[in-house]
Amino acid sequence: MEQKTDISTLSLALMGLIVQQPQSGYDIRKTFATTPMGHFSNSPGAIYPALKRLEKDGWIRGKVDDAQALRPRKVYEMTPRGRGVLKRYLRRPVTRDDVIWRMDDLMLRFALMDGIVGRAATLGFLDSLARELEAYVAHLRSFLADVGASMPAVGRLAMEQGIESYAVNAAWARRAIKELETGA
Amino acid sequence: MEQKTDISTLSLALMGLIVQQPQSGYDIRKTFATTPMGHFSNSPGAIYPALKRLEKDGWIRGKVDDAQALRPRKVYEMTPRGRGVLKRYLRRPVTRDDVIWRMDDLMLRFALMDGIVGRAATLGFLDSLARELEAYVAHLRSFLADVGASMPAVGRLAMEQGIESYAVNAAWARRAIKELETGA
DNA sequence: CGATACATGTAACCGGTTACATGATTTT
DNA sequence: AAAATCATGTAACCGGTTACATGTATCG
Numbered sequence: 001m002e003q004k005t006d007i008s009t010l011s012l013a014l015m016g017l018i019v020q021q022p023q024s025g026y027d028i029r030k031t032f033a034t035t036p037m038g039h040f041s042n043s044p045g046a047i048y049p050a051l052k053r054l055e056k057d058g059w060i061r062g063k064v065d066d067a068q069a070l071r072p073r074k075v076y077e078m079t080p081r082g083r084g085v086l087k088r089y090l091r092r093p094v095t096r097d098d099v100i101w102r103m104d105d106l107m108l109r110f111a112l113m114d115g116i117v118g119r120a121a122t123l124g125f126l127d128s129l130a131r132e133l134e135a136y137v138a139h140l141r142s143f144l145a146d147v148g149a150s151m152p153a154v155g156r157l158a159m160e161q162g163i164e165s166y167a168v169n170a171a172w173a174r175r176a177i178k179e180l181e182t183g184a
Numbered sequence: 185m186e187q188k189t190d191i192s193t194l195s196l197a198l199m200g201l202i203v204q205q206p207q208s209g210y211d212i213r214k215t216f217a218t219t220p221m222g223h224f225s226n227s228p229g230a231i232y233p234a235l236k237r238l239e240k241d242g243w244i245r246g247k248v249d250d251a252q253a254l255r256p257r258k259v260y261e262m263t264p265r266g267r268g269v270l271k272r273y274l275r276r277p278v279t280r281d282d283v284i285w286r287m288d289d290l291m292l293r294f295a296l297m298d299g300i301v302g303r304a305a306t307l308g309f310l311d312s313l314a315r316e317l318e319a320y321v322a323h324l325r326s327f328l329a330d331v332g333a334s335m336p337a338v339g340r341l342a343m344e345q346g347i348e349s350y351a352v353n354a355a356w357a358r359r360a361i362k363e364l365e366t367g368a
Numbered sequence: 369c370g371a372t373a374c375a376t377g378t379a380a381c382c383g384g385t386t387a388c389a390t391g392a393t394t395t396t
Numbered sequence: 397a398a399a400a401t402c403a404t405g406t407a408a409c410c411g412g413t414t415a416c417a418t419g420t421a422t423c424g
Contacts, residue, residue: 158295
């Protein structure tokens with residue numbers, strides 16, 4: 001029995017909302033439309049099919065709620081199996097590839113994990129995130145030091161923008177660790 | 185005669201390399217593999233089909249170079265039509281949607297535009313980029329001020345990360361303007 | 369009566385990812 | 397002889413985007 005371990009960022013966002021409180025696709029769309037969570041999509045043509053897939057995989061379960069709505073709503077809730085998959089996914093180590101290719105995904109994982117796998121795991125996550133970011137920043141800086149002189153000004157500036165972005169994320173992660181350790 | 189105006193980030197990166205110097209898919213892959221440009225893809229299954237599409241659209245033209253290679257290389261060069269499309273694309277105004285959904289694309293546009301549409305356009309681009317970023321940061325900050333108190337600590341921290349990223353990009357854009365104005 | 373909110377969906381399209389194929393030459 | 401380099405590609409799959417479809421109920 002092979003275990004599928006890959007989850008798209010959108011699916012992760014959907015599960016992250018559903019795990020906090022059972023809700024319908026429409027509810028999710030409203031959240032996406034009114035908060036920065038909308039960063040993860042805003043089109044029904046992505047959300048409804050994604051919910052179907054999650055249901056087909058047995059990670060969420062939809063119940064038709066015909067009670068008082070104009071049109072029957074389908075309220076999804078997490079299955080135990082889905083919770084397990086989600087926990088495993090959230091506990092995956094942070095890789096270099098993640099920080100290069102999937103920063104969005106990492107931030108979403110961070111936002112969800114505290115409530116699902118606990119504070120200790122969150123702190124560990126932030127620490128490894130900071131390490132990977134710092135290592136990557138060092139790599140980019142040395143690349144820039146090597147070839148920067150021979151690059152046109154705009155090329156150098158573009159690289160600096162990238163480096164600064166990663167660096168500010170690393171600093172943020174360090175600060176987040178402190179806040180979570182001292183705060184509640 | 186409708187004019188297609190949409191260009192994927194990968195296609196833009198390909199044209200950006202080819203416009204600077206005619207080259208083959210393999211050359212491009214090497215650049216992607218050894219520089220941060222690799223951020224825009226690294227798989228032949230994306231690059232070769234994308235080159236074919238660009239050729240089919242008449243934006244680039246490939247010539248087989250059978251000279252001394254082990255296996256014949258196909259060297260692509262820009263067509264006048266392709267140059268026109270590229271210029272028009274690079275001159276498009278910066279929108280709010282761009283900064284939310286396509287920051288990568290914006291940075292690539294910045295890196296390419298100086299050489300293709302000139303310094304003045306680049307400075308104008310940076311100014312409107314900074315404005316859009318600052319406006320979006322203000323929007324996010326006011327959202328956070330409204331609902332931040334009622335959010336869990338990790339939610340607030342996640343939002344702060346996003347805000348800081350945009351803010352550092354805005355500051356970078358302002359600094360880039362100064363450097364490009366005073367430098368060469 | 370028309371617009372808006374509620375609520376869920378489908379179909380066509382596009383393009384990126386993964387994995388594999390091909391085949392010559394040079395290096396170990 | 398095996399592995400790596402040069403160089404280009406294809407096929408299957410997946411999932412996101414866009415645009416459209418559907419139907420009720422309430423509000424102005």
